[in-house]
Amino acid sequence: xxxxxxxxxxxxxxxxxxxxxxxxxxxxxxxxxxxxxxxxxxxxxxxxxxxxxxxxxxxxxxxxxxxxxxxxxxxxxxxxxxxxxxxxxxxxxxxxxxxxxxxxxxxxxxxxxxxxxxxxxxxxxxxxxxxxxxxxxxxxxxxxxxxxxxxxxxxxxxxxxxxxxxxxxxxxxxxxxxxxxxxxxxxxxxxxxxxxxxxxxxxxxxxxxxxxxxxxxxxxxxxxxxxxxxxxxxxxxxxxxxxxxxxxxxxxxxxxxxxxxxxxxxxxxxxxxxxxxxxxxxxxxxxxxxxxxxxxxxxxxxxxxxxxxxxxxxxxxxxxxxxxxxxxxxxxxxxxx
Numbered sequence: 234x235x236x237x238x239x240x241x242x243x244x245x246x247x248x249x250x251x252x253x254x255x256x257x258x259x260x261x262x263x264x265x266x267x268x269x270x271x272x273x274x275x276x277x278x279x280x281x282x283x284x285x286x287x288x289x290x291x292x293x294x295x296x297x298x299x300x301x302x303x304x305x306x307x308x309x310x311x312x313x314x315x316x317x318x319x320x321x322x323x324x325x326x327x328x329x330x331x332x333x334x335x336x337x338x339x340x341x342x343x344x345x346x347x348x349x350x351x352x353x354x355x356x357x358x359x360x361x362x363x364x365x366x367x368x369x370x371x372x373x374x375x376x377x378x379x380x381x382x383x384x385x386x387x388x389x390x391x392x393x394x395x396x397x398x399x400x401x402x403x404x405x406x407x408x409x410x411x412x413x414x415x416x417x418x419x420x421x422x423x424x425x426x427x428x429x430x431x432x433x434x435x436x437x438x439x440x441x442x443x444x445x446x447x448x449x450x451x452x453x454x455x456x457x458x459x460x461x462x463x464x465x466x467x468x469x470x471x472x473x474x475x476x477x478x479x480x481x482x483x484x485x486x487x488x489x490x491x492x493x494x495x496x497x498x499x500x501x502x503x504x505x506x507x508x509x510x511x512x513x514x515x516x517x518x519x520x521x522x523x524x525x526x527x528x529x530x531x532x533x534x535x536x537x538x539x540x541x542x543x544x545x546x547x548x549x550x551x552x553x554x555x556x557x558x559x560x561x562x563x564x565x566x567x568x569x570x
Contacts, residue, residue: 235278243272249375291356293328295319295542298346298360300336308458310515311531312361315383318535319359326543331355335364343368350378357542362386362394363428379545381538381553387428393545393553395538399429402527402560403436406481406509409525409562411444413569415479415507419452419470421463421491422483430483433511437481452477456487463490464497471498471506479507479568485516488524492567508567522566534558 237251244251246265253261254269261269272278297316306313320330333349335342342364350358350372360369362384370392373380382394410418420437422430434453441448451473454466467490470477482488488510492502500506502522510517513528537557545551564570 235276239276240269240272240278243276244269253377291546292354294331294355295323295328295539296331296333296349296355296358298333298335298342298349298358298364300342300361301332301334302336311512314514314531315535315538318532318537319539320535321532322536322539323543328356328543333358343372347372350376357381357546359383359538359542362396365390365392365394377549379542379549381542381545383534383538384428385554391552393541393551394555395534395541395553396556397529397531397534397558397560398556399432400436400439401556402511402529403433403481404440405560405562406511406527407437407440407444409564409568410479410481410507410509411446413479413503413507415477416446417452417475417477418446418448418479418481419454419477420448420481420483421454421456421467421470421487424455424457433481433483458486460486460490460493463487464494467491467494468497471495471500476506478505479509482508482510484512485510485514485520485524485526488526488567489516489520492520492522492524502567503569507569513563525565525568526563527560528563529560530558 237248240251241248246269250261250265251269254266297319299312323330333345335345337345343366346360346369349355357379359381360383362382365382365386367388370390373392380393382392385394385396386392407418418441420434422434425431438448452470454470456462456466463486471494480491482491488508491508495502495506502508509525509527511527513526517524517526534557541553545553
């Protein structure tokens, strides 16, 4: 009895390639496809329809791949909004969401994902773009595995992804401060390896350049996600000979530290210093004065990610690379009316 292993050996390709040809999948060159089909014809190979149907059987499960560890809700609270949005959309379509922890001891994230994908325990995977690597891309494309990244991968890639437009968000923040009379703008953010902050910083600088504003190097502060570190950083900023009159805080934790520093410096918000933050949760409702924010509906981002992945499950050849969840300004008390 001829098997796909025999076909693969005769054609000089892998069994995965033979399987792609049988199931008419993408990412097989025309030359390779013709070679495999020729060997199949010569050996009188007829694909086993029941086996093919079994291979395509749906588990009605989708994996969400990321690191999950103690303290994560404080380090990355937005993840859970996204997960809730994904789960909401999947449950509407009869699917369930399962978490895949890439923080397992002794194994690299790529290996954990490879084992999960090869086991076919799920019909598709949603993963944090921080774990999208050329190796991951090769795995997904080789197996035609339905996937979508939360965030744009940090390399030129044909993986599917969905993201918020952080550059547009920063531009909105700058334009709002300028419209409120601020002319010396600073930005307080995370560290240089923080992809989201660096994208917001690029948008901040681009908006400043568009408006002919010079941004001194001292007006850009990098911080660890620690309230004491943020407090010290903003205190130094306010102690400059020419202090900023408008500060963009890259998240609500930084807004909390900034408000403490402004109060300690005996300055008035927003009369002397205006503050605007990205994201409304988790700290903004607890702060006073109530912060003006650029809010992004990350639950909606999760809904869109779940919807796009289900479309990819139906058509694995579909390529999705898009921005969604547009930002909106919520005017409150930390910028001038």
